[in-house]
Amino acid sequence: MNLARRGTETGTGHALVLGAGISGLCAARALAEVFDRVTLVERDTLTGDGTTRRGAPQGAHVHSLTVRGATVLEEFFPGFAAELAADGATLATALSEVDIVFFGSLLRNVPVGTVLQTSRPFLEDRLRAKVCAASNVTLLDGREAIAPLTTPDHARVTGARVARPGAPDTAEDLDADLVVDAMGRAGRGATWLRTLGYEKPVEQRMRVDVAYASRRYRLPPGALGQGKALLVGATPARPRGLVLTAQENDIWVLSLYGFGSQDHPPTAPDEFLRFAQELATAAAWEALRRAEPVTDVASFAYPHSLRRDFHRLRRLPDGLISIGDAICSLNPIYGAGMTVAALEAAALRGCLADGTRDLPRRFYRSAAKSLQLSWLFAALADRSMPQVPGTRPALAALLAKSFRATMRAAATDAEVATAVWNAVSLTGSPAGLARPRIIAAMLRNWPRTPTGT
Ligand SMILES: Cc1cc2nc3c(=O)[nH]c(=O)nc-3n(C[C@H](O)[C@H](O)[C@H](O)COP(=O)(O)OP(=O)(O)OC[C@H]3O[C@@H](n4cnc5c(N)ncnc54)[C@H](O)[C@@H]3O)c2cc1C
Numbered sequence: 001m002n003l004a005r006r007g008t009e010t011g012t013g014h015a016l017v018l019g020a021g022i023s024g025l026c027a028a029r030a031l032a033e034v035f036d037r038v039t040l041v042e043r044d045t046l047t048g049d050g051t052t053r054r055g056a057p058q059g060a061h062v063h064s065l066t067v068r069g070a071t072v073l074e075e076f077f078p079g080f081a082a083e084l085a086a087d088g089a090t091l092a093t094a095l096s097e098v099d100i101v102f103f104g105s106l107l108r109n110v111p112v113g114t115v116l117q118t119s120r121p122f123l124e125d126r127l128r129a130k131v132c133a134a135s136n137v138t139l140l141d142g143r144e145a146i147a148p149l150t151t152p153d154h155a156r157v158t159g160a161r162v163a164r165p166g167a168p169d170t171a172e173d174l175d176a177d178l179v180v181d182a183m184g185r186a187g188r189g190a191t192w193l194r195t196l197g198y199e200k201p202v203e204q205r206m207r208v209d210v211a212y213a214s215r216r217y218r219l220p221p222g223a224l225g226q227g228k229a230l231l232v233g234a235t236p237a238r239p240r241g242l243v244l245t246a247q248e249n250d251i252w253v254l255s256l257y258g259f260g261s262q263d264h265p266p267t268a269p270d271e272f273l274r275f276a277q278e279l280a281t282a283a284a285w286e287a288l289r290r291a292e293p294v295t296d297v298a299s300f301a302y303p304h305s306l307r308r309d310f311h312r313l314r315r316l317p318d319g320l321i322s323i324g325d326a327i328c329s330l331n332p333i334y335g336a337g338m339t340v341a342a343l344e345a346a347a348l349r350g351c352l353a354d355g356t357r358d359l360p361r362r363f364y365r366s367a368a369k370s371l372q373l374s375w376l377f378a379a380l381a382d383r384s385m386p387q388v389p390g391t392r393p394a395l396a397a398l399l400a401k402s403f404r405a406t407m408r409a410a411a412t413d414a415e416v417a418t419a420v421w422n423a424v425s426l427t428g429s430p431a432g433l434a435r436p437r438i439i440a441a442m443l444r445n446w447p448r449t450p451t452g453t
Pocket residue numbers: 018019020021022023024041042043044054055056058061062063064065066143144145146182183184185188212300302323324325326329330332333334335336337338339341
């Protein structure tokens with residue numbers, strides 16, 4: 001038995017993680033507990049200077065980490081939130097600090113745990129420093145994965161060919177016992193499967209036609225009183241939303257979004273602010289008007305959510321798994337993508353505890369469970385928007401009425417508010433919203449208007 005084979009069966013040996021975004025970093029953390037060596041390969045040259053990078057342009061936009069996501073990161077790195085807070089991150093601990101307005105109602109104050117607020121580059125830079133502090137983890141940045149290496153019969157992936165971006169003559173082969181595709185939603189790993197003669201996973205696409213525009217500002221401490229974040233969700237009648245959150249060191253981000261091209265936010269600074277004014281509370285608008293912009297307005301088009309059903313594939317090669325957005329990319333307005341990536345890495349950790357035999361199949365089954373509820377919740381919420389292509393008007397109206405009624409109840413009723421918070425922070429199941437007591441409260445608040453919007 002050769003070394004690579006033995007390594008794969010015992011879980012020792014070399015793991016190669018392609019992509020050093022949130023899912024790649026969390027996966028590397030889980031793998032470093034089991035493998036002798038872990039190499040992270042990242043196409044971007046990483047500066048760690050807190051700026052948005054080419055391979056993760058979404059970093060210019062709000063990147064809220066749910067309470068559940070923060071809990072998983074804390075399990076991987078005990079003391080992480082406190083360290084980030086000491087470094088300037090914002091921690092919110094009550095809804096008196098976070099105003100959430102969904103379907104026209106303000107969620108009443110209930111205990112929320114600790115909400116960690118930072119920019120994506122700030123979070124990622126610190127996560128990367130933590131992961132790479134392990135003596136068996138090496139980062140190879142400025143290298144692009146271009147092809148898998150396999151056994152002649154393609155039954156096992158044995159590494160990857162990497163090269164400097166745009167310089168194929170620099171190609172080198174990296175052997176590994178396990179290759180992890182954490183290269184994002186483009187789905188390179190899924191394409192590799194087809195190249196190797198396997199079926200590609202079925203792709204479920206949910207067209208949402210959402211676009212973001214965001215700008216970062218410096219705001220003096222207390223600019224919003226004790227407020228640290230404001231979330232105003234889209235409604236069917238006004239399919240536009242706003243998120244304003246304190247991130248690190250007095251820097252805030254204002255992200256605007258809209259469903260459908262007519263409601264996509266503009267990027268011209270004056271129009272961008274006018275769009276914000278329509279949605280912001282008076283206090284937030286007052287603060288924004290005086291705020292000092294520290295970036296240009298960045299935009300991001302998000303045409304569809306995407307899920308690849310790797311767990312349904314009958315044949316898979318050994319030695320290759322995909323993780324994070326490569327499996328599931330959720331409509332970002334629900335702020336769940338990084339949490340799902342962290343949960344999948346936790347699922348990987350759980351699978352590795354039972355060794356690496358049949359790892360891809362076991363991992364995909366476990367990952368599918370981790371993301372199922374978030375996918376369902378996002379799909380239901382998206383379907384309440386008539387602007388989402390393919391949504392039946394009757395279904396959209398029914399869903400919108402039920403969300404509106406639930407939020408009306410959540411404005412005053414602590415139990416309903418807690419159920420809503422648990423669903424959006426992923427600390428509980430969205431099924432908690434279907435409890436008889438919550439449904440009764442919803443029915444008492446059922447809107448009388450024809451559309452309920
Ligand atoms: C506008 C927007 C806002 C969002 N807001 C939130 C939010 O508020 N909260 C939240 O939890 N999530 C949010 N998300 C989702 C979140 O960004 C992702 O779900 C999360 O980052 C997980 O991504 P990942 O690590 O799997 O992929 P990515 O973050 O896409 O990372 C992939 C990495 O792979 C690298 N790469 C790509 N190809 C190669 C290659 N060939 N070789 C080597 N490296 C390669 C890339 O450079 C990149 O570093 C948002 C997304 C968008 C688009």
